Amino acid sequence: MPDPESGEIKSYVEQLIAATLGGTMKWTQVNPTTYVWDTRVPQPARLSLQRLERQELRPSLGQPIPSIQKVHSFVFQAFESQPGGTLIQRLGIASQENKELNQLLDKLFQTIDQLRTRQSLDFLKNIIPPTKQQ
């Protein structure tokens, strides 16, 4: 597993954000907190981005007692797709301990989420029959 501190990973994540925004990567939602992207070229592979939520005791401003806050972290995985549909994990990164990477993956997740929401709204807009006022 590569060092999550490495700038190389961050650079790849930035490329993923750009590709997602550019529309060259179409992510699929497999559950409320996980998106996957499949590719056939240059070799069959799958990327997976999962958001994890946990509760942490954190100091709150102006309060002597720390409060429970929801904290998000991410698991980013890359799988090699084998013939027959078997997936072999080639990369697995948990961003819990890396704040900078966590922010980047959060940005990627939000980008995917916003694009999917936009697509869903566009779909809804297209299928709703026009009203007389329009």
Place this chain on the structure above:
Amino acid sequence: MTVDTQSVSDQVLELLRQPFWRRYDFWIGFAIGIAGLVFSILAFIEARKAKTAANAAARTVKSQTVAIELTEIALKLDRIKPDIRFSEARDLLAEISRRFHRATSPFGNDPGLSETIKTNVEALRQVRESLKAVRPTDPAKEGEAPLAVYNAVEEACSQISSSVADLIGLFEREAVDFGDDDA
């Protein structure tokens, strides 16, 4: 009235005039009564002790049973595999939750246990929330994110396992009873 009858009557009257505490048979009856009362009080005290001991024994047995039940729960939590599927995790969590509540509900108001029980109940609630977050959009395509369920619940299950271990320790202490009463 004959002379004999008169004599007997006089003797009876003489006896009746005499204060009862001056009669030896009164003191025999009194002594027997006091002894009976003392033995009754002693029997009551012993019965109370026996009841307390029986209650303590029942609590010890119950604590041991709960400790065994919680150990099984902890083992199940530790055996979660990376390839666990959503339906398996849901069933496992339902079973663990049901067994945990059944085992610990009699001790919910126990001052020495209630706080740790509440911590575990909250941890179970959190893992249920974590599991909800990975409910497959399409169950047929769950395999597309093979480790998603494990990623979501592994940390929470590990926390519950630790927390359950704390509770096992408390129940084992209850069973052994190192309390101040026995010191």
